[in-house]
Amino acid sequence: MSKPMGVSDEDNINLSGVQRKQVRSRSFRLLARLAMPQKKLFILTVALVLVSNAARVALPLLIALAIDWTLPQVREGNWSALGISGGAYIICAILAGVLLAWYINCAARISQAMLLDLRQQVFRHTQRLSLEFHENYTSGRIISRQTSDLETLRELLDQGVSELASSCVFVVFTLITIFALDWRSGLVLCIAAVPVTILFFWYQSRSEVLYRESRVVSAKVISTFVETMTGIRAVKAFRREVANDENYGDIAEKYRVNSVRSFNLFGILQPGLVLIGNLTVAALLAYGGFRILDGTLAVGVMVALLLAAKRVFQPVEQIAMFYSSLQSATAALEKVSGLLEEEPSVKEPLKPRSIDQVKGEIVFRDAVFGYGQGPIIMDRFDLKLEAGQTVAVVGQTGAGKSTLAKLISRFYDLRSGSLEIDSVPIQEISNTELREHVVMVTQEAFLFSGSVAENIALGNPTATLAEVQDAAKAVGAHEFILELPEGYDTDLNKRGGRVSAGQRQLISFARAFLADPAVLILDEATSSLDIPSERAVQRGLQQLLGNRTALIIAHRLSTVQIADRVLVVHDGKIIEDGTPEQLIADQGRFASLHKAWKDSLV
Numbered sequence: 323m324s325k326p327m328g329v330s331d332e333d334n335i336n337l338s339g340v341q342r343k344q345v346r347s348r349s350f351r352l353l354a355r356l357a358m359p360q361k362k363l364f365i366l367t368v369a370l371v372l373v374s375n376a377a378r379v380a381l382p383l384l385i386a387l388a389i390d391w392t393l394p395q396v397r398e399g400n401w402s403a404l405g406i407s408g409g410a411y412i413i414c415a416i417l418a419g420v421l422l423a424w425y426i427n428c429a430a431r432i433s434q435a436m437l438l439d440l441r442q443q444v445f446r447h448t449q450r451l452s453l454e455f456h457e458n459y460t461s462g463r464i465i466s467r468q469t470s471d472l473e474t475l476r477e478l479l480d481q482g483v484s485e486l487a488s489s490c491v492f493v494v495f496t497l498i499t500i501f502a503l504d505w506r507s508g509l510v511l512c513i514a515a516v517p518v519t520i521l522f523f524w525y526q527s528r529s530e531v532l533y534r535e536s537r538v539v540s541a542k543v544i545s546t547f548v549e550t551m552t553g554i555r556a557v558k559a560f561r562r563e564v565a566n567d568e569n570y571g572d573i574a575e576k577y578r579v580n581s582v583r584s585f586n587l588f589g590i591l592q593p594g595l596v597l598i599g600n601l602t603v604a605a606l607l608a609y610g611g612f613r614i615l616d617g618t619l620a621v622g623v624m625v626a627l628l629l630a631a632k633r634v635f636q637p638v639e640q641i642a643m644f645y646s647s648l649q650s651a652t653a654a655l656e657k658v659s660g661l662l663e664e665e666p667s668v669k670e671p672l673k674p675r676s677i678d679q680v681k682g683e684i685v686f687r688d689a690v691f692g693y694g695q696g697p698i699i700m701d702r703f704d705l706k707l708e709a710g711q712t713v714a715v716v717g718q719t720g721a722g723k724s725t726l727a728k729l730i731s732r733f734y735d736l737r738s739g740s741l742e743i744d745s746v747p748i749q750e751i752s753n754t755e756l757r758e759h760v761v762m763v764t765q766e767a768f769l770f771s772g773s774v775a776e777n778i779a780l781g782n783p784t785a786t787l788a789e790v791q792d793a794a795k796a797v798g799a800h801e802f803i804l805e806l807p808e809g810y811d812t813d814l815n816k817r818g819g820r821v822s823a824g825q826r827q828l829i830s831f832a833r834a835f836l837a838d839p840a841v842l843i844l845d846e847a848t849s850s851l852d853i854p855s856e857r858a859v860q861r862g863l864q865q866l867l868g869n870r871t872a873l874i875i876a877h878r879l880s881t882v883q884i885a886d887r888v889l890v891v892h893d894g895k896i897i898e899d900g901t902p903e904q905l906i907a908d909q910g911r912f913a914s915l916h917k918a919w920k921d922s923l924v
């Protein structure tokens with residue numbers, strides 16, 4: 323089996339034959355997976371479509387019957403004939419209406435259930451994917467998959483599918499009726515199938531690429547918008563408004579051009595079908611007229627034939643409309659199925675190993691790491707962090723400090739070598755257990771919408787309010803929380819807009835304190851704190867660090883003072899390792915950093 327394509331080559335609109343086959347087959351598999359749970363409802367819907375359309379198709383037949391049989395019978399005084407054909411007509415009309423309503427309801431239930439399933443799958447799956455994927459794919463694209471693509475699919479499933487099924491069945495039944503009434507007229511009608519087929523093929527080949535392009539451009543429109551608004555502070559700070567307007571305008575213009583081209587194509591398909599339909603009816607009329615003059619065709623049959631022929635072309639136009647949304651939805655399904663085909667690069671272990679008595683010893687052996695396919699950041703790296711040790715990591719920007727933290731949190735896996743926590747390889751520990759043992763607090767200190775208490779309780783969802791408050795007290799956050807409008811119940815908006823950056827960090831400290839992990843990582847986590855609050859936090863930190871392994875990545879050397887050991891990282895290697903005092907005495911890189919920091923305080 324060929325390797326899944328996933329989202330690679332997602333922006334390519336001219337797929338090769340093999341790629342096209344692969345993409346189509348994965349879209350179809352996804353659709354089949356979604357439809358499977360709706361099997362029973364699907365069978366019922368098909369039955370309803372068949373019976374309601376049979377009733378609908380019977381109506382012109384009954385008219386033929388009325389003209390050619392009922393009227394002569396009534397003329398001879400046989401009024402029961404009128405009752406029979408009139409009654410049959412009313413029953414068929416009611417049956418067609420009632421079953422149609424039922425069938426629309428069933429079709430809506432199927433499509434809504436499939437969409438709900440797909441929406442949840444996309445959300446769950448995207449959350450499960452590794453950080454590496456998110457860094458490359460960007461949130462704008464994910465939003466586009468979750469909104470615009472699913473919306474396109476919704477349009478198709480909501481109306482398209484039910485109309486298509488009904489239209490196809492109706493066309494088939496009507497054709498059968500026409501053949502039953504007069505097979506010669508049926509053959510005349512079949513000739514029309516040739517130009518109809520050619521027109522559809524022509525439309526299919528042109529629109530496929532256009533609709534694929536439409537998905538790519540629509541994703542760009544959404545992602546450009548999302549990225550601009552997410553970075554709105556930087557946009558304003560650097561006066562990027564005009565440049566962004568132009569960039570967005572260009573992309574939106576591309577989208578407009580693409581949409582116009584799609585409409586133009588459809589604008590040829592639909593009138594083309596109408597034209598073929600009208601010409602066919604005219605041909606039937608001429609042919610039937612001659613046959614009536616010959617006496618080989620009854621007038622009633624001729625009327626029924628014309629009514630039926632006219633009605634064959636109405637659903638064909640609907641099928642054309644469906645076909646257009648099908649093309650668009652197929653392109654959307656290609657993208658969504660690609661996203662769902664992606665596998666997390668950091669995998670859950672098949673047979674997870676548990677750490678019985680977690681101590682928090684961390685050992686890197688011969689570790690080699692680089693991001694994705696990028697250059698090697700850590701080459702044959704060895705490091706042992708004793709359980710309970712507080713280790714500060716310093717080094718110039720880009721040296722690899724955060725990388726170290728992200729590896730211990732298993733946001734990424736090593737290319738080779740090993741990383742163990744308490745002698746258990748990190749990739750053999752389940753994600754849930756790892757999140758309990760290792761907690762990372764970053765500079766970003768992301769707060770979710772919800773109250774302050776809820777945000778702190780994320781560290782331990784079973785904690786009581788008293789425990790939440792104790793955690794806040796320990797890190798020195800209690801006082802400012804009490805000053806908030808509703809104290810611990812204050813609602814924080816998504817980006818923590820109502821609290822300062824430093825306060826946000828203190829809340830995330832409290833969250834980590836409450837989680838009580840064996841290994842704590844603070845990645846630049848004290849950098850937003852002012853000196854007094856930093857002091858308050860130093861005290862809290864010391865209590866927090868107590869008996870756990872801690873890795874502190876800090877630019878502020880004040881944080882380093884509480885460390886048992888300092889690592890100086892340079893180019894992904896440890897170039898100095900010792901207690902702060904030793905390193906100062908050694909007069910190396912740390913000593914000069916320390917001296918510069920001391921001087922800056924004077």
Ligand SMILES: Nc1ncnc2c1ncn2[C@@H]1O[C@H](COP(=O)(O)OP(=O)(O)OP(=O)(O)O)[C@@H](O)[C@H]1O
Pocket residue numbers: 457693696699717718719720721722723724725726
């Ligand atoms: N997500 C990523 N994808 C690719 N390369 C990355 C990624 N993150 C970091 N790098 C690269 O890895 C190297 C180490 O980065 P890292 O973030 O670990 O440095 P750092 O020491 O924490 O720097 P800083 O003090 O500036 O935060 C850098 O060369 C950086 O460009």
